[in-house]
Amino acid sequence: xxxxxxxxxxxxxxxxxxxxxxxxxxxxxxxxxxxxxxxxxxxxxxxxxxxxxxxxxxxxxxxxxxxxxxxxxxxxxxxxxxxxxxxxxxxxxxxxxxxxxxxxxxxxxxxxxxxxxxxxxxxxxxxxxxxxxxxxxxxxxxxxxxxxxxxxxxxxxxxxxxxxxxxxxxxxxxxxxxxxxxxxxxxxxxxxxxxxxxxxxxxxxxxxxxxxxxxxxxxxxxxxxxxxxxxxxxxxxxxxxxxxxxxxxxxxxxxxxxxxxxxxxxxxxxxxxxxxxxxxxxxxxxxxxxxxxxxxxxxxxxxxxxxxxxxxxxxxxxxxxxxxxxxxxxxxxxxxxxxxx
Numbered sequence: 001x002x003x004x005x006x007x008x009x010x011x012x013x014x015x016x017x018x019x020x021x022x023x024x025x026x027x028x029x030x031x032x033x034x035x036x037x038x039x040x041x042x043x044x045x046x047x048x049x050x051x052x053x054x055x056x057x058x059x060x061x062x063x064x065x066x067x068x069x070x071x072x073x074x075x076x077x078x079x080x081x082x083x084x085x086x087x088x089x090x091x092x093x094x095x096x097x098x099x100x101x102x103x104x105x106x107x108x109x110x111x112x113x114x115x116x117x118x119x120x121x122x123x124x125x126x127x128x129x130x131x132x133x134x135x136x137x138x139x140x141x142x143x144x145x146x147x148x149x150x151x152x153x154x155x156x157x158x159x160x161x162x163x164x165x166x167x168x169x170x171x172x173x174x175x176x177x178x179x180x181x182x183x184x185x186x187x188x189x190x191x192x193x194x195x196x197x198x199x200x201x202x203x204x205x206x207x208x209x210x211x212x213x214x215x216x217x218x219x220x221x222x223x224x225x226x227x228x229x230x231x232x233x234x235x236x237x238x239x240x241x242x243x244x245x246x247x248x249x250x251x252x253x254x255x256x257x258x259x260x261x262x263x264x265x266x267x268x269x270x271x272x273x274x275x276x277x278x279x280x281x282x283x284x285x286x287x288x289x290x291x292x293x294x295x296x297x298x299x300x301x302x303x304x305x306x307x308x309x310x311x312x313x314x315x316x317x318x319x320x321x322x323x324x325x326x327x328x329x330x331x332x333x334x335x336x337x338x339x340x341x
Contacts, residue, residue, distance in 0.1 A: 001032045001095040003298060005052070007066040008040030008073075008101040008108070012124045012138035013279030014287035016060040016067055018100050021291025023057045030299060035092060039071040040101070041108055045081040047088040061284060064277045078108050082115045089117055096298035098291075100124055102136075103323060106306060110319040113304040120297045121306035121319055122290045126275045128175040131327035132317040133308035137287040142169065142274040143179045149270055150184035150217060157215035163205055163257055163265040167250035169274050170221030174329045176274070181219035182337050188216070189337055190253075192223040193329045198231040201253075202260045209263065218257075224249050231256055289314050 005022050007015050019036070026032035034052040037043030050056075060067055073081075089097060096118045099109045102125035113119040123130045126142035146168045157164045166186075168176045174191025181189035188204050190196045205216045223246065226233050233252060250267035258265035279287070290307045293314045297305060305316040 001026070001030065001298065002035065002093050003032055003295065004035045004037060004044070004049070004089065004092065004094045004097040005068070006037040006040050006043055006097070006099050007068050007070045007124075008099060008105040009070060009125075010102070010275060011065045011070055012102075012126055012275050013064050013141035013277065014137035014283040015065065015070075015100060015124060016057075016063050017137070017279060017284045017287035018122055018124070018291040018294075019052070019067060020057040020060050021288040022098060022295055023052050023054065025292045025295040027054060030295070032295075035094065036068045039069040040105070041073045041078055041085075041099075042071045043068070044085050044088060044097070045073070045077070047091070049092070061288075062278050064279065072104070073108070075108075078111065082112060085112060086115065086117060094118075096120060096303070098122060098294045098298065102127070103130065103326065106130070106319060107323045109306075110304075110323055113319055118298070118301075118303045119319070120294045120303060121322065122294050123306055123308065123322065124287075126176065127170055127173055129173040129326045129328070130322060131325050132306065132322040134311070135286065135309055137283040137290065138275065138279070139175065140282040141277075141280045142176050143183065144280055145274050145277070146176055146180035146219075146270060147183040149268075149273075150180060150186060150219065153268060154184075154215070154217060157217060160264065161214045163216045163218065163254070163261065163263050165218045165220060165250040165254045165257070165265060165267045167220050167222055167248075167267060167269045169270070171223045172326055172328070174221040174224070175327075177219045177221040177224075178329055178333060178337060184217070184219075186217045186219045188218040189334075190218065190220040190224045190249075191329050191334065192221050192225070194331075194334060195225050195227040196230075197227050198256055198260075202257060205257060206261055209261070218253065220249050220253060222246050222249060
């Protein structure tokens with residue numbers, strides 16, 4: 001077989017582990033040839049590619065980012081480019097294409113699959129918001145980075161008697177905020193699924209100081225918003241990809257809490273550091289397993305599917321199911337956290 005592979009959307013720890021796994025399984029065990037497209041769907045639309053052999057993937061298992069590069073393509077461009085993509089796949093003699101990416105990538109994969117391309121998707125997102133898989137690789141690394149940052153910030157917050165509002169990634173879901181906040185013993189966690197009430201949050205933080213504590217740590221997901229009418233709140237515009245540009249929830253929360261509490265409050269935005277660098281052992285293993293099973297699915301002709309973790313097993317789910325809804329933090333998980341804050 002000839003297999004094409006690409007990485008699309010935001011970079012994520014573990015992408016290189018998937019690429020390496022695809023090449024090793026395809027080349028060593030099946031005698032296949034693997035083609036890597038540069039910069040995601042853009043590479044497929046433009047026919048920008050290179051051959052991936054064992055030498056090309058040597059030493060990349062523990063490396064962050066993606067050796068193929070990544071980019072975002074506007075939905076309209078992709079829809080208009082379907083025939084061009086099909087032409088490049090035919091010209092290259094590809095028997096399968098393995099796109100690795102999150103919600104947007106998987107929606108594009110479904111579009112091309114419905115158009116007749118032989119697609120096997122691999123899910124990735126540090127937000128862990130793909131509903132059809134228990135976990136996505138990159139999440140464990142992001143939580144570890146955020147937790148370490150929170151542990152370090154505690155000493156600064158206590159030394160200066162501050163409230164630190166730590167903003168982590170999470171556009172629509174609060175999984176990173178939930179897990180890192182719980183692991184680090186944060187004093188409040190704010191997630192997009194549950195609009196916060198500034199009065200309640202002020203009371204929670206204020207109680208710590210009333211009890212004689214010298215600091216407070218609040219973890220907030222970037223997509224979190226206040227309950228309507230509870231406080232003035234700036235929202236951002238929408239970019240060309242349909243994503244909201246956030247106006248900075250940590251900054252706005254720190255200003256409001258400082259005004260209300262009379263305590264110094266500072267925003268700390270972790271940003272892209274959460275999705276860069278070396279993946280954890282867990283993410284390397286999961287990414288490797290996803291790549292292995294994607295190649296096997298291609299050889300079975302099991303297209304229009306995505307690899308997924310269910311329990312401890314890797315299975316396949318239809319792309320249509322994978323993009324049906326996001327996996328959000330359920331109320332019962334948030335209730336668990338409230339009991340230990």
